[in-house]
Amino acid sequence: xxxxxxxxxxxxxxxxxxxxxxxFALPPGVIYxxxxxxxxxxxxAAARVADVVNREWATDLIQSWNTASWFDLPQxxxxxxxxxxxxxxxxxxxxxxxxxxxxKVLSAALNIAREDSPTRKRVVSERSxxxxxxxIAEGLCKERGLExxxxxxxEIAAALTSDVAVLMLTHVNYRTGAMHDMAAVTAAAxxxxxxxxxxxxxxxxxxPVDLNGAGADFSIGCGYKYLNGGxxxxxxxxxxxxxxxxFWQPLSGWWGHAAPFAFTPDYQPAPGITRYLCGTQxxxxxxxxxxxxxxxxxxxxxxxxxxxxxxSLALTDLFIALVEERCAGHGLGLATPRDHxxxxxxxCLTRDEGAGVNGQGSGAYAIVQxxxxxxxxxDFRKGDGGTGRHNDILRFGxxxxxxxxxxxxxxxxxxxxxxxxxxxxxAEFNQTHAVT
Amino acid sequence: xxxxxxxxxxxxxxxxxxxxxxxFALPPGVIYxxxxxxxxxxxxAAARVADVVNREWATDLIQSWNTASWFDLPQxxxxxxxxxxxxxxxxxxxxxxxxxxxxKVLSAALNIAREDSPTRKRVVSERSxxxxxxxIAEGLCKERGLExxxxxxxEIAAALTSDVAVLMLTHVNYRTGAMHDMAAVTAAAxxxxxxxxxxxxxxxxxxPVDLNGAGADFSIGCGYKYLNGGxxxxxxxxxxxxxxxxFWQPLSGWWGHAAPFAFTPDYQPAPGITRYLCGTQxxxxxxxxxxxxxxxxxxxxxxxxxxxxxxSLALTDLFIALVEERCAGHGLGLATPRDHxxxxxxxCLTRDEGAGVNGQGSGAYAIVQxxxxxxxxxDFRKGDGGTGRHNDILRFGxxxxxxxxxxxxxxxxxxxxxxxxxxxxxAEFNQTHAVT
Numbered sequence: 001x002x003x004x005x006x007x008x009x010x011x012x013x014x015x016x017x018x019x020x021x022x023x024f025a026l027p028p029g030v031i032y033x034x035x036x037x038x039x040x041x042x043x044x045a046a047a048r049v050a051d052v053v054n055r056e057w058a059t060d061l062i063q064s065w066n067t068a069s070w071f072d073l074p075q076x077x078x079x080x081x082x083x084x085x086x087x088x089x090x091x092x093x094x095x096x097x098x099x100x101x102x103x104k105v106l107s108a109a110l111n112i113a114r115e116d117s118p119t120r121k122r123v124v125s126e127r128s129x130x131x132x133x134x135x136i137a138e139g140l141c142k143e144r145g146l147e148x149x150x151x152x153x154x155e156i157a158a159a160l161t162s163d164v165a166v167l168m169l170t171h172v173n174y175r176t177g178a179m180h181d182m183a184a185v186t187a188a189a190x191x192x193x194x195x196x197x198x199x200x201x202x203x204x205x206x207x208p209v210d211l212n213g214a215g216a217d218f219s220i221g222c223g224y225k226y227l228n229g230g231x232x233x234x235x236x237x238x239x240x241x242x243x244x245x246x247f248w249q250p251l252s253g254w255w256g257h258a259a260p261f262a263f264t265p266d267y268q269p270a271p272g273i274t275r276y277l278c279g280t281q282x283x284x285x286x287x288x289x290x291x292x293x294x295x296x297x298x299x300x301x302x303x304x305x306x307x308x309x310x311x312s313l314a315l316t317d318l319f320i321a322l323v324e325e326r327c328a329g330h331g332l333g334l335a336t337p338r339d340h341x342x343x344x345x346x347x348c349l350t351r352d353e354g355a356g357v358n359g360q361g362s363g364a365y366a367i368v369q370x371x372x373x374x375x376x377x378x379d380f381r382k383g384d385g386g387t388g389r390h391n392d393i394l395r396f397g398x399x400x401x402x403x404x405x406x407x408x409x410x411x412x413x414x415x416x417x418x419x420x421x422x423x424x425x426x427a428e429f430n431q432t433h434a435v436t
Numbered sequence: 437x438x439x440x441x442x443x444x445x446x447x448x449x450x451x452x453x454x455x456x457x458x459x460f461a462l463p464p465g466v467i468y469x470x471x472x473x474x475x476x477x478x479x480x481a482a483a484r485v486a487d488v489v490n491r492e493w494a495t496d497l498i499q500s501w502n503t504a505s506w507f508d509l510p511q512x513x514x515x516x517x518x519x520x521x522x523x524x525x526x527x528x529x530x531x532x533x534x535x536x537x538x539x540k541v542l543s544a545a546l547n548i549a550r551e552d553s554p555t556r557k558r559v560v561s562e563r564s565x566x567x568x569x570x571x572i573a574e575g576l577c578k579e580r581g582l583e584x585x586x587x588x589x590x591e592i593a594a595a596l597t598s599d600v601a602v603l604m605l606t607h608v609n610y611r612t613g614a615m616h617d618m619a620a621v622t623a624a625a626x627x628x629x630x631x632x633x634x635x636x637x638x639x640x641x642x643x644p645v646d647l648n649g650a651g652a653d654f655s656i657g658c659g660y661k662y663l664n665g666g667x668x669x670x671x672x673x674x675x676x677x678x679x680x681x682x683f684w685q686p687l688s689g690w691w692g693h694a695a696p697f698a699f700t701p702d703y704q705p706a707p708g709i710t711r712y713l714c715g716t717q718x719x720x721x722x723x724x725x726x727x728x729x730x731x732x733x734x735x736x737x738x739x740x741x742x743x744x745x746x747x748s749l750a751l752t753d754l755f756i757a758l759v760e761e762r763c764a765g766h767g768l769g770l771a772t773p774r775d776h777x778x779x780x781x782x783x784c785l786t787r788d789e790g791a792g793v794n795g796q797g798s799g800a801y802a803i804v805q806x807x808x809x810x811x812x813x814x815d816f817r818k819g820d821g822g823t824g825r826h827n828d829i830l831r832f833g834x835x836x837x838x839x840x841x842x843x844x845x846x847x848x849x850x851x852x853x854x855x856x857x858x859x860x861x862x863a864e865f866n867q868t869h870a871v872t
Binding site for chain 2: 025027032034037040052054057058059096097127131132134135136143250251265280281282372381
């Protein structure tokens with residue numbers, strides 16, 4: 001039996017998470033399927049940021065370091081985030097950027113792994129990991145005379161050899177939405193004497209994560225995607241308590257000092273995760289992130305991440321089913337796993353190479369542009385031109401905090417119309433320019 | 437002839453920079469002498485930040501990467517800042533934190549210096565440099581098997597030996613306000629084959645700086661002090677064009693990539709200063725920094741940094757003269773040089789050890805607290821308890837953008853009353869707690 005628009009409306013009416021949608025400033029006329037790239041603004045953010053500027057900064061000035069507790073904001077936000085990723089209290093800080101936090105934890109992981117086993121000289125990662133992760137690893141390996149080994153997902157198990165120090169993976173792949181089994185992969189790595197670094201950029205706030213349950217070693221993640229912390233919001237970093245005090249990470253700035261206001265000339269790292277802080281943090285942006293986290297705190301009483309996960313899977317299941325039912329015959333394929341256990345909170349479609357205008361390319365970019373013109377915002381990730389294993393991708397993120405089933409219906413209906421009318425073939429949608 | 441309150445008012449009335457004061461949200465009843473720690477909010481900041489949240493983020497969402505040019509904001513702000521520090525176009529980016537930027541440039545400087553002269557194994561700095569600079573240098577030296585050598589200011593010349601790779605100095609000392617002669621020190625370092633790294637945390641926007649004129653090699657600085665960019669505003673980094681393309685700095689994230697949106701797995705550094713970017717920047721905080729820079733752009737037509745410097749020296753001269761004239765006999769000394777060529781934009785007073793309550797300590801902390809209670813905001817920096825060369829410091833920053841001569845008069849009058857009445861001896865001002 002096929003799903004109808006009325007079915008979708010009925011499901012929205014019964015959705016116990018529906019009230020959370022009112023906490024977001026959704027632009028009218030937009031179906032936003034790009035929360036995996038930049039989350040929607042919580043309505044509370046405008047007032048919070050105004051208060052930081054007008055009261056904390058402009059009025060209270062320097063005294064806000066004490067009265068507004070600016071100095072421990074990274075720890076407070078980290079504690080608020082911790083339950084979403086299976087971390088304990090005082091195990092997470094929100095700070096800096098994903099790339100910089102990766103540099104910290106990968107450095108520490110390499111120090112630990114190589115002190116224990118100096119012959120381990122490899123870092124293993126996925127070839128389709130988010131590029132900035134690979135760039136940071138490439139730089140660190142080059143600096144230390146180590147080797148970065150990139151493999152396909154199905155080659156990971158075989159790559160966990162006795163010369164590997166660290167396995168560095170992104171939990172949910174940014175291009176395909178495929179999710180690793182964190183517990184199983186971590187166990188396999190540990191069995192081979194290898195430490196794990198997990199990037200949760202597309203996981204935190206999107207799928208339940210249990211870092212301590214999986215026995216993971218190090219983790220980082222992004223504040224501006226599913227956590228809805230605002231453009232370029234500070235990122236986060238978690239280190240398992242068994243490792244946290246063992247080394248100081250190389251970005252040893254004063255915010256990570258045991259006594260930052262003693263102004264001593266020598267560095268004494270603070271105990272625990274605090275030593276993963278470095279310099280003074282951008283307080284206005286960090287305060288906006290809190291508004292994103294507040295929504296998850298509010299979601300606790302509605303079932304928390306388990307309820308969000310159930311809805312996310314229902315939304316992505318529905319999207320896949322409707323696309324296959326209503327957009328058949330247009331060269332679309334599915335890059336995201338059908339198996340729930342392997343799926344993040346996004347659906348990525350491929351399109352046949354040669355299906356573009358005049359047989360050039362896939363047309364995927366133009367289809368995404370045509371959808372954006374209709375107010376359905378997804379994004380495009382380029383493939384390798386049909387020469388290898390990666391097709392062009394039409395990427396759609398599903399954030400259960402603010403998306404409903406009717407949104408999914410309407411998004412697919414727009415996609416169907418764009419494909420069937422051929423409007424994606426218009427020249428205006430086929431001009432490639434700066435994309436994000 | 438002594439200066440009177442009427443004289444001060446007359447000087448304010450004739451001050452060609454007076455109109456700039458109206459651009460700042462000065463709290464009523466406050467004389468703010470802590471702009472060297474956290475600058476006052478430009479009035480434009482509240483509206484700018486609201487626009488970033490409500491329009492760029494909440495309404496335009498992901499499209500703001502293109503429509504609001506988020507991606508090149510670090511370069512645009514860098515170009516706006518460049519004239520303040522004697523840098524050319526496309527030589528500066530505003531990004532990350534001072535500590536992290538120092539890690540980048542010190543790494544690059546060491547790579548260059550040691551590739552040219554592998555026997556150079558020392559980094560020289562000042563013992564009273566801002567601690568986070570020393571922590572970063574300590575970490576890098578430890579990581580690379582190098583030695584960090586800390587000396588007093590008068591020992592720097594003798595320390596520039598043939599085994600030194602890099603001289604790392606803060607241009608204006610945070611504790612004393614003493615300023616180095618950047619051109620002379622750089623020339624001496626270069627004559628000894630040593631590269632220079634200059635921290636402009638207390639210089640940018642406070643004193644005229646000419647990095648290219650001095651032939652400096654690397655520089656970093658702070659966005660939230662004299663640049664008035666907001667709490668924890670992103671910092672900046674400059675690299676002389678002769679060095680910029682020679683190495684990639686170790687924090688090799690995607691914002692420093694030659695083609696960030698190509699998403700290639702290997703790192704290709706962008707040409708020039710752009711390779712000193714790393715991860716996605718906190719756009720809201722970065723946008724607030726622009727409001728601080730806009731005031732300096734407006735100041736150009738009023739004489740720019742030369743006029744600001746003239747006023748700054750007039751303000752600090754007046755403060756020193758009035759304190760010596762009206763607060764004599766209370767154990768105060770002057771830590772800041774009288775020589776204009778050696779003075780930044782702050783005045784630091786010492787107080788005799790043993791002049792505190794019941795002969796304990798200096799009482800400097802309590803005096804600062806008593807002044808704050810009267811609305812005169814300076815800050816306190818602890819000395820070494822009379823055992824060495826550093827006394828406790830009462831620190832007062834003078835920002836010519838928003839301070840006037842009457843403010844100086846009133847601040848000294850409050851200081852006189854605090855000292856003469858003995859109100860600083862009250863218990864409430866003598867309880868040490870978290871200070872910034």
